[in-house]
Amino acid sequence: MSDDRQRLLNVLQERSVRFGSFTLASGRTSDFYVDGRQTTLHAQGAMLVARLILERLDPTVQGVGGLSVGADPIAGAVAAVSAVQGSPVHGFIVRKQPKTHGTGNHVEGRVNLPDGSRVCVVEDTTTTGGSLLRAAERCVAEGLEVVQTLTIVDREEGAAQALASAGYTLEALFTRTQLEALR
16 A cells, blocks of 8 residues: 555544444435545645545546535645646536526536546545536536546445446545455
8 A cells, every 4th residue: 555545544544434323414324434524624635635536547637526515625635736746637616506696607617627628526425426427417518528437435335336337437545345444
């Protein structure tokens, strides 16, 4: 395991991964919970997430983003770290609802990503893949080409299969199985 990967694993375990009894957004209960924003909004966590995503990123990708709010800190961190590394990849945000004022944007950051731009859709924690699919569908509808989908933690509850059915391959920095093995 690379140093960055091990360091990110430590931040995730300390800040985001919980075992116990939790009610998920779907209403289901689970004995495993990941609050990814506790890692992606942590200074070191954000840097490590960005570095590891950039290592995996298809070299033709011009933008990274996803459904707001989970993808927002990831997109910002990847954009900043990529610029420092000398190979800029722009961030974008997919709104759950289009703006009702101003330009009415559904995807923010498009000025940096002309039609046909190749993008990677990201998320902090993936369960069924619904958020990644909604973001990918919106990107395609807005003229972007989704060439990669990536999550920090795959809870392994159907996301990979749902994305495969839509023609995408889910890549995960970590899986539930890997995190549970470290309990």
